[in-house]
Amino acid sequence: MENSIRLNIGPVHPAMHGVLKLILDVKGDTIIKAQTEIGFLHRASEKIAELRYFANYYPIMDKLDYVSALNMEILYASAVEKAANIEIPPRAVYIRTIMAEMQRIMSHLVFIGSFGEDLGNMTGFIWALRERELLMTLVEKISGGRLAPMYICNGGMFYDFPQGIEDDILKALSIIENKVNHEYHAMFTKNQIFLSRTKGVGIITKDMIKKYGITGPIARASGINRDLRKVSPYLAYDKVDFEIPVESDGDTYSRFLVRTLEILESIKIIRQCIKDLPAGPYKTAVPWIIRIPKKDTFIKQESPRGEMGIFLVTDGSDKPYRLKLRSPTFFAIHALEELLVNIKVADAFVIVASVDPVMGEVDR
Amino acid sequence: MEESNEFSYPGLYEVVFMKAEKFINTVLNWGRSNSLWPLTFGTSCCAIEMMTFGATKVDADRLGVLFNGDSPRQSDLILVSGTITKKMARRLLNVYEQMPDPKYVIAVGACNVSGGLYHDSYNTIEGIDRIMPVDAFIPGCPPRPEEFLDAVRVLQKLIKENRSKAQENGRS
Amino acid sequence: MVEVDKLKKAVKGELEVLADEKGLSIVRIKNKKLLTKLAWQLKEAFDLLYCISVVDYSPDFELNYIFSNYSNSDLFIIKVNITEKDFAVDSIAGIFNSANWEEREAYDLFGIKFNGHPDLRRILLPEDWPGHPLRKDFKVDDEVRNWTGLDLKF
Numbered sequence: 001m002e003n004s005i006r007l008n009i010g011p012v013h014p015a016m017h018g019v020l021k022l023i024l025d026v027k028g029d030t031i032i033k034a035q036t037e038i039g040f041l042h043r044a045s046e047k048i049a050e051l052r053y054f055a056n057y058y059p060i061m062d063k064l065d066y067v068s069a070l071n072m073e074i075l076y077a078s079a080v081e082k083a084a085n086i087e088i089p090p091r092a093v094y095i096r097t098i099m100a101e102m103q104r105i106m107s108h109l110v111f112i113g114s115f116g117e118d119l120g121n122m123t124g125f126i127w128a129l130r131e132r133e134l135l136m137t138l139v140e141k142i143s144g145g146r147l148a149p150m151y152i153c154n155g156g157m158f159y160d161f162p163q164g165i166e167d168d169i170l171k172a173l174s175i176i177e178n179k180v181n182h183e184y185h186a187m188f189t190k191n192q193i194f195l196s197r198t199k200g201v202g203i204i205t206k207d208m209i210k211k212y213g214i215t216g217p218i219a220r221a222s223g224i225n226r227d228l229r230k231v232s233p234y235l236a237y238d239k240v241d242f243e244i245p246v247e248s249d250g251d252t253y254s255r256f257l258v259r260t261l262e263i264l265e266s267i268k269i270i271r272q273c274i275k276d277l278p279a280g281p282y283k284t285a286v287p288w289i290i291r292i293p294k295k296d297t298f299i300k301q302e303s304p305r306g307e308m309g310i311f312l313v314t315d316g317s318d319k320p321y322r323l324k325l326r327s328p329t330f331f332a333i334h335a336l337e338e339l340l341v342n343i344k345v346a347d348a349f350v351i352v353a354s355v356d357p358v359m360g361e362v363d364r
Numbered sequence: 365m366e367e368s369n370e371f372s373y374p375g376l377y378e379v380v381f382m383k384a385e386k387f388i389n390t391v392l393n394w395g396r397s398n399s400l401w402p403l404t405f406g407t408s409c410c411a412i413e414m415m416t417f418g419a420t421k422v423d424a425d426r427l428g429v430l431f432n433g434d435s436p437r438q439s440d441l442i443l444v445s446g447t448i449t450k451k452m453a454r455r456l457l458n459v460y461e462q463m464p465d466p467k468y469v470i471a472v473g474a475c476n477v478s479g480g481l482y483h484d485s486y487n488t489i490e491g492i493d494r495i496m497p498v499d500a501f502i503p504g505c506p507p508r509p510e511e512f513l514d515a516v517r518v519l520q521k522l523i524k525e526n527r528s529k530a531q532e533n534g535r536s
Numbered sequence: 537m538v539e540v541d542k543l544k545k546a547v548k549g550e551l552e553v554l555a556d557e558k559g560l561s562i563v564r565i566k567n568k569k570l571l572t573k574l575a576w577q578l579k580e581a582f583d584l585l586y587c588i589s590v591v592d593y594s595p596d597f598e599l600n601y602i603f604s605n606y607s608n609s610d611l612f613i614i615k616v617n618i619t620e621k622d623f624a625v626d627s628i629a630g631i632f633n634s635a636n637w638e639e640r641e642a643y644d645l646f647g648i649k650f651n652g653h654p655d656l657r658r659i660l661l662p663e664d665w666p667g668h669p670l671r672k673d674f675k676v677d678d679e680v681r682n683w684t685g686l687d688l689k690f
Contacts, residue, residue, distance in 0.1 A: 011407075011452065011455060012455060012459055014404075015432035018406075018407070018408070018411075019407050019408075038659065038660065039447060039658075039659060039660035039661060039662075040407070040451055040452045040455070041407055041408055041446075041447065041449060041452075042449055042451065042487050042660040042661060043408075043447050043449065043482050043487060043488055044482070044485040044486050044487050044669065046670060047485065047486060047669060047670055047676065048482070048484060048485055051484055051676075054371065058479050059505070060481060062409075063408065063409050063481065063505075066408060066409035066412060066506075067412060107434070110412065110415075113415075114415075121486060125419070126419055126420055129415065129416060129419040130419070130420050130421075131421065132422055133416070133419075133420075138418075146413070146506075146508065147409055147412055147506050148409065148505060148506060210583055210584070210606065211633045211634070212633060212634050212635075213584050213585055213586075213632070213634030215584075219606075224606060226606055226607075228609060231608060231609045232559075232608075232609035257655075290394055296562075296600070296613075298602060298611060298613070300586070300604075300609075307586075307587055309587065309602075311589040311600065311602065313588065313591050321591070322589070322591045322592070324587060324589035324590075324600075326586055326587040326602075330637065331634055331637070334634070334636065334637050359407075359408070360408050360409065362365055363660055364490055364660075448664075449685070450665075450683065450684065450685025451661065451662050451685065451688065451690075452687065453684050453685045453686050454685070454686055454688065458551045458685070477545070480680075483681075484676050485676070486680050486681075487661070487669070487677045487685075489684055489685070490681060490682075494684055495684055495686065509608070
């Protein structure tokens with residue numbers, strides 16, 4: 001195009017999340033054409049699934065969406081248990097719900113931190129990671145691992161909750177609730193610089209959401225009230241009382257707000273789950289090597305980034321015949337090609353950050 | 365952190381009789397080892413732990429590791445954290461070659477040590493020492509943030525003892 | 537379900553219903569040319585294409601088109617079988633825009649051609665990557681594992 005400059009940003013760029021590459025044609029400071037390139041972290045998770053036993057695939061699920069590893073583990077466990085008709089005890093259901101919501105809070109805190117960092121707000125980054133560390137310590141106490149906990153297994157989880165961990169969780173939650181309600185509002189939502197950088201930037205309309213098949217917090221920020229935890233409740237979500245935050249503007253500010261409000265809702269869920277936590281066994285004994293008869297299983301759950309799905313094909317052997325992962329941000333990245341046109345280069349980074357891509361699950 | 369810093373300031377006697385070159389080298393190595401500016405080449409999981417390494421609690425700044433805007437032209441340490449795929453390998457070398465000498469490499473995580481979890485994947489490199497010289501390896505999947513501190517201490521020791529890969533290859 | 541009856545009417549007996557229960561319908565099309573017609577019919581009730589999953593039953597390949605919609609969580613799965621001789625299927629990227637990248641991925645990892653796709657390039661692997669790795673006949677041997685990929689141009 002005439003008078004335009006081609007700008008390659010990424011895959012290694014300090015302002016870029018993960019290894020996403022943007023190819024922008026810019027005229028002056030305005031983007032006139034945007035392309036994205038993915039695949040720099042394609043680690044063949046789907047092929048490896050065909051080489052591993054069902055129980056040995058959990059570490060790979062951890063590294064898919066590495067910011068919300070427990071959600072991925074629970075998703076895969078649900079898929080295997082649905083295919084093999086394994087019932088899990090009620091205590092395991094509740095523990096899984098608590099862990100999933102704790103991971104959701106941690107994931108959204110990483111989003112808040114890196115979003116702040118991309119806007120030049122380094123304090124927000126340090127603060128969000130400080131709060132995340134509180135929960136990280138608890139996850140370490142419970143499971144023994146930090147980022148990749150390896151806590152869930154077929155039929156339940158590897159260990160029960162340690163004694164007295166419930167009080168620690170409640171204590172950490174009240175600290176986080178306090179910080180989100182007060183400090184983060186002062187730092188972000190009442191901050192004039194933050195507001196002028198995010199309000200009205202990168203508007204995703206309802207039509208665009210449906211056109212590209214986007215789900216999760218991005219869809220909810222555009223006024224689509226859809227959350228699989230409500231629409232088709234799994235785990236213990238039908239037994240707890242919570243709301244789905246929905247915003248109607250569809251700009252980057254709404255996406256930030258939806259995720260921040262989701263932290264508060266998750267705190268509500270965990271409190272109720274801890275109150276109702278039933279006693280009893282924490283796992284069903286399942287042999288390490290299981291054989292699942294020939295069938296197709298599709299399962300979907302609400303990960304912090306949207307609706308994550310697994311299509312599992314088994315053929316009676318001890319390994320999956322085919323495992324297809326449906327990742328939510330894969331579709332959101334596709335929408336960037338339309339979203340980034342006719343905006344300034346400086347705003348492009350805010351929009352990419354607000355989509356909150358984790359390239360591990362985009363490239364798989 | 366039990367091991368003490370083995371470097372001590374050269375005394376007057378030593379300074380007088382030390383060869384000028386050696387003295388300058390010692391001072392340079394001392395300076396270099398205490399102001400390692402990293403290029404954070406984060407691709408996946410380990411990058412999140414690297415963020416924790418730079419944030420509070422672990423705090424990289426206390427060892428002189430300042431996260432200074434991630435420009436390869438101003439960095440002397442590259443923290444390769446996260447799986448390197450075949451598509452990424454050439455990009456990694458491209459960034460590595462832009463860094464000024466002497467440059468040091470820390471390979472973070474099991475993927476970069478030996479392939480780790482993805483040892484039977486068709487699209488990953490089993491250890492980045494296949495494509496570039498590496499000074500320190502951090503095992504773990506992903507490693508704890510404290511292990512980053514340990515690796516930096518090891519690298520500082522190597523630099524002071526003239527044993528880093530860049531110095532051994534005569535590129536300092 | 538209502539949709540299955542409607543689709544049966546539209547494609548006249550070329551449809552094999554595998555499951556039709558509340559919240560989940562699975563159908564198999566015998567003639568793959570009817571896929572686009574079916575997708576048009578389906579769009580009113582199911583507006584979200586979840587994913588396209590290819591399964592390698594060599595020499596046959598089975599494509600699973602998984603649909604859902606934004607108002608509830610019902611699933612609709614269309615199975616299409618293609619053989620290695622005629623290794624192509626009509627693209628539905630013009631009907632469901634989100635199929636665009638999913639079809640590119642299927643082309644990348646399995647080598648399936650999609651007729652009428654606007655931009656059929658590889659998406660995850662570089663253009664000059666040899667082979668289609670998710671096929672069953674692609675074995676991860678030492679040669680692949682030891683290759684560093686530095687000679688790739690893209």
